[in-house]
Amino acid sequence: MNIHEYQAKELLKSYGVRIQEGIVADSPEGALEAAKKLNAATGTSWYVIKAQIHAGGRGKGLVNETGSRGVVLAKSLEDVPVKAAGILGGTLVTIQTGAEGKKVNKVLVAEDVYYPGASEPKEYYLSILLDRGKGSNVIMASTEGGMDIEEVAEKHPEKIIKEWIDPKVGLQGFQARKVAFKLGLEGNAFKEMVKFITYLYNAYVGSDSAQFEINPVLKTSDDKILAVDAKVNLDDNALYRHQDLAALRDVAEEDPLEVEAGKSGLNYVKLDGNVGCMVNGAGLAMATMDMIKLSGGEPANFLDVGGGANAVTVEAGFRIILQDPNVKAILINVFGGIVRCDRIANGVVEAYKSIGNIPVPIIVRLQGTNAEEGARIIDESGLKVSSAITLKDAAEKVKAAIS
Secondary structure (H helix, E strand, O other): OEOOHHHHHHHHHHOOOOEOOEEEEOOHHHHHHHHHHHHHHHOOOOEEEEEOOOOOOOOOOEEOOOOOEOEEEEOOOOHHHHHHHOOOOOEEEOOOOOOOOEEOOOEEEEEOOOOOOOOOOEEEEEEEEEEOOOOEEEEEEEOOOOOOHHHHHHHOHHHEEEEEEOOOOOOOHHHHHHHHHHOOOOHHHHHHHHHHHHHHHHHHHHOOEEEEEEEEEEEOOOOOEEEOOOEEEEOHHHHHHOHHHHOOOOHHHOOHHHHHHHHOOOEEEEOOOOEEEEEOOHHHHHHHHHHHHHOOOOEOEEEEOOOOOOHHHHHHHHHHHOOOOOOOEEEEEEEEOOOOHHHHHHHHHHHHHHHOOOOOOEEEEEEEOOHHHHHHHHHOOOOOEEEEOOHHHHHHHHHHHHO
16 A cells, blocks of 8 residues: 655654655645744745655656646745645646646645755665565665666666565664665764664564655755655555554545445456456466457456455446446456356346446356356356356457457
C-alpha cells in the first residue's frame, strides 16, 4: 500500500529520521496557515509547495489546468496561497501517471532546506527493499540523488552502492558506516548519515514495509542529513499488525475498479488488453494471460476469484470486467480442485442471468472435478456462453471471438 509523502515523512520522523518539516493543506487558505505555523516553528521564510499524489516525477510534471509544476517555491507568505492555488484541484501529469494524470487534492507546505552556509548542499539517493533472490534486505545508495535513479542505474551502474542485510541479524553499525563512507562523506556529515541510515532501517523493519525510497536525501550546508522526499510502500500482508498505518490508505489515489474488486474479495489488476480474464488461482491466471497472448489477444486484466468462487464472486467479477470498454471477450478459466466445476458453471449461469444481456462473448474453460458436468450445464444454458475443456480449445475460441 502506497502512502503520501507527508504521511511517509511522519512515519520516518516517529523513528528518529530527520525530515524536511512540512504541514499538509487542502486549500490555498489552509496552505497560508500552514506556512505561518511553519515559519513560527522553523523560522523558514521560503516555502516549497508540493503536490501530494501517489506518483513520482512531480517536480518535472505539469498541472494541466494552470501549467504549474507539481513542486514550486514560494519566496514569501503572500506567494504561498497563489502557488498552492496553481496546484490544488488540478490534474498533475508526470512520467509515472501517464497522460491521464492524477487530481491533486492536497499539498505539502514544506520548509526550504537549501539555505546558504559553510558548504554547498548535496543530494543523495537512498532506498531499502527486499532482495528476493538473496533472501536479504538491501540498502541502495548513490551520490546521484535528485535524478532519475533508473537512468543512473542504466548508464552508470558503478554509481549504485548496494549493502545487503541479513534480516535475522539486522543492520550492523559497520554496514551503515560503510555506506556513508562510499558516499564520500566525512566529519559530522558522515556521523549524521550513519544515524540517518540506522533510523531509516529501523523504520523500514518496524513498519513492515515493502520499500522505502528517499530521493533526495540532503546534506545541508551545515552538514545535517535529512529526507527531502519520501516514498513508502507498506506490505499489504502485514497491515493487520499496523492498524494505524492501514488507516492512511487513500482510495482516491487507487484504480476505482481495483478498489471495487477488493470489496468483493477479488484480486484484480487492470491491464491494457481486449480479453477479460476470470481465473481461480494466481499461477493459473498468469498461464491464462500467456495463453491469451498466444491466441493473438491481449489480457485486459488479472482477476483471481480464489478457491471459493461462487455465483456472487463470479457476478462481481463480470461487473468489474465489463466496466472496461476495451474488452471484446471474457475467458473464465477454472481448475476444479477446492471448488467443483459444476458449481462454477451454475455460478456463471446465475451471474449471467442476474446481470442480463452481456454484450461480449464468454468462453468458460473448466477442468478438474466434475468438469464434464460443468461443460454440459454451460452448453445447455441457452446463453451466449461457450464451454471448453482443453487450453487449445479455449485459445481457439478466444481467437475467434476477438477476430
